[in-house]
Amino acid sequence: TCAINIIDDINVYFPFIKCMEAKDTMPDKAAEKCANAMKIDLAPIMSCANSDKGNLLEHEMALKTEALRPNQTYVPWITINGVHTEKMQDMAQKDLLSLICDTYK
Ligand SMILES: *[C@@H]1O[C@H](CO)[C@@H](O)[C@H](O)[C@H]1NC(C)=O
Numbered sequence: 001t002c003a004i005n006i007i008d009d010i011n012v013y014f015p016f017i018k019c020m021e022a023k024d025t026m027p028d029k030a031a032e033k034c035a036n037a038m039k040i041d042l043a044p045i046m047s048c049a050n051s052d053k054g055n056l057l058e059h060e061m062a063l064k065t066e067a068l069r070p071n072q073t074y075v076p077w078i079t080i081n082g083v084h085t086e087k088m089q090d091m092a093q094k095d096l097l098s099l100i101c102d103t104y105k
Contacts (some may be wrong), residue, residue, distance in 0.1 A: 001057035002048035003031075007040065016040055048051065
């Protein structure tokens, strides 16, 4: 949540998060390796992560997760225009481009 908040550019923070999730290490180590590889300044992100602000940002995400209907039961939990169905989930995993084209508003 701190990477999202501080980097604020999905083209940068999404690959950073993806990189972290692919590492088979503790989050702090993964963040360090990915930040180095991607030339991201990790200090402000870590400082956020270890602060009340980081806790608040994480809590906001928890509230969004808890508000999902139907309840989230696995990840990734795909929602399109705020809606989740098994059909959309299936299609997102098989043919995301078609799903986006069919549902884009
Ligand atoms: C969904 O989650 C809410 C809040 O966490 C809970 O109160 C509710 O019982 C859950 N519904 C189902 C169908 O599990």
